[in-house]
Amino acid sequence: MNEAQLRSLTPKVLGILVRRGADFAAAEDAVQEALIEAVRVWPSDAPRDPMAWLITVAWRRFIDAARADTARRRREEAVDEEPVPGPAPSADDTLQLYFLCAHPSLTPSSAVALTLRAVGGLTTRQIAQAYLVPEATMAQRISRAKRTVSDVRLDQPGDVATVLRVLYLVFNEGYSGDIDLAAEAIRLTRQLAAVVDHPEAAGLLALMLLHHARRAARTAPDGSLVPLSEQDRGRWDTDAIAEGVAILQAALARDRLGDFQAQAAIAALHADAPTAEETDWVQIVEWYDELTRLTDNPIVRLNRAVALGESDGPRAGLAALAALDASLPRHAAVAAYLHERDGDLTRAARLYAEAAHQAPNLAERNHLTRQAARLNAAARTGSAVAEHRPDSGGRGDVPD
Structure with a gap:
């Protein structure tokens, strides 16, 4: 049976x-x-x-x-x-x-x-x-x-x-x-x-496939979160990515854009990049602009601030972030990352700790706590720190 x-x-x-x-x-x-x-x-x-x-x-x-x-x-x-x-x-x-x-x-x-x-x-x-x-x-x-x-x-x-x-x-x-x-x-x-x-049914299916394709790489063997920028892209499901992109392209060709199609386009750009450094952030910002016109969702604007910080520099991202309500979910985490990119490690560490207290689940709380500890340790030793980019993959209220 x-x-x-x-x-x-x-x-x-x-x-x-x-x-x-x-x-x-x-x-x-x-x-x-x-x-x-x-x-x-x-x-x-x-x-x-x-x-x-x-x-x-x-x-x-x-x-x-x-x-x-x-x-x-x-x-x-x-x-x-x-x-x-x-x-x-x-x-x-x-x-x-x-x-x-x-x-x-x-x-x-x-x-x-x-x-x-x-x-x-x-x-x-x-x-x-x-x-x-x-x-x-x-x-x-x-x-x-x-x-x-x-x-x-x-x-x-x-x-x-x-x-x-x-x-x-x-x-x-x-x-x-x-x-x-x-x-x-x-x-x-x-x-x-x-x-x-x-077309939005196809757009949602494409979005799900593109995000689900990254699932195996999202957690380390100990269960800790692995940010999108640090994931082993060799563990992504290339068949699911190819199917998602094909479904999305067919939906976009109908010229009836909706928010699920726009989110899927952002996810496809992440999936298409061989490395995090090769991500087409300029195009991602453009898609976030489309998504903002479609939904005017504050979470979308928060994710756009991350993308803008990548394409135009952290101060551009911080300027976009300043226009948003600080009580938004993950606002503190985004602010921490952008301040870290801008070189203000003390403020970034404080914001990571604040974000950890607001985290919706244990895995995310542990991840943010580790980022705060990393920056505090670096401040004490004066060593260089690796950046940990928060995800901006288009799912709105769900981190990668």
């Missing part, structure tokens, strides 16, 4: 049950029960048409649940006749399910959880492990989300941009436990890009 195949069939089967008249919550429960049955039965008795098998079993589970619930008698009358078994319908409701799971009435965390469950085919336990929360907590979150969207019809056009933001949130969670959320986000975005004609 192929687990990936099961996951890919999940949204199609769920969409068919909803289209037949099942409410979303009941349909999703029935599909989950069918998946459990498939795991039990298929290894010894694989069906000739897996999707038709799942539809039949899920529909029976839904009918059984409807008959057992006296509050659903009216619905039972509408769905009592079981369809004749046969080939699965060709219609694909996957796109509508993406829209439903990213419904504006849901909080971002609920939208992510529901997408992973209903479209991704993950179990509640797997999602809870990935987010490092108790299974009961995640079950409540998913149940509330299902109740919220149960009465939402699937015949209205959805917002692709909202779906893309949800998938981006999934990707930014990274990975933990036995579920790699970054890889799962790539799989779901690839699936979405195949069913929706939207």
Whole structure:
């Protein structure tokens, strides 16, 4: 039995049950029960048409649940006749399910959880492990989300941009436990890009591939962070980079630029540089200018200050940084790096220590603490110090 195949069939089967008249919550429960049955039965008795098998079993589970619930008698009358078994319908409701799971009435965390469950085919336990929360907590979150969207019809056009933001949130969670959320986000975005004609879907897929290609080089054997400028580029996944660049080029050729395409273009320029020193920072600044026009996001402006410090010198970067709110995440880390580049090692060390206290996770805190210690040691001995460039890879709120 192929687990990936099961996951890919999940949204199609769920969409068919909803289209037949099942409410979303009941349909999703029935599909989950069918998946459990498939795991039990298929290894010894694989069906000739897996999707038709799942539809039949899920529909029976839904009918059984409807008959057992006296509050659903009216619905039972509408769905009592079981369809004749046969080939699965060709219609694909996957796109509508993406829209439903990213419904504006849901909080971002609920939208992510529901997408992973209903479209991704993950179990509640797997999602809870990935987010490092108790299974009961995640079950409540998913149940509330299902109740919220149960009465939402699937015949209205959805917002692709909202779906893309949800998938981006999934990707930014990274990975933990036995579920790699970054890889799962790539799989779901690839699936979405195949069913929706939207250049930003392609742009997001390219961005994910280009960043994921660097994953193996991001940490040292002891688990410490390795900045982009110091990564072993021989460990980057060249196939993923080539695929990401090709997808991006095709999207850009459509001349409908969006922020995910612009971020992917920045990531592609980093991936294209044989060494950190050969990075085309001038072009990266130009893409950040495009991204600023598209989003006017303060985090984008923060990353632009880093790029400007590389292309035009640290004082140009500091001038751009001065216009930004000092409370922005990683503002102190960027300021520390630029002051170090400008030769003010004492101030840079202080800012690195400040940034360490504000770090969102232990790995980043340890990295920034080491930078502060490095500069303090250099100040005491009068030795030269190596620069540690903060990353400016286009993912906005997520460091490389």
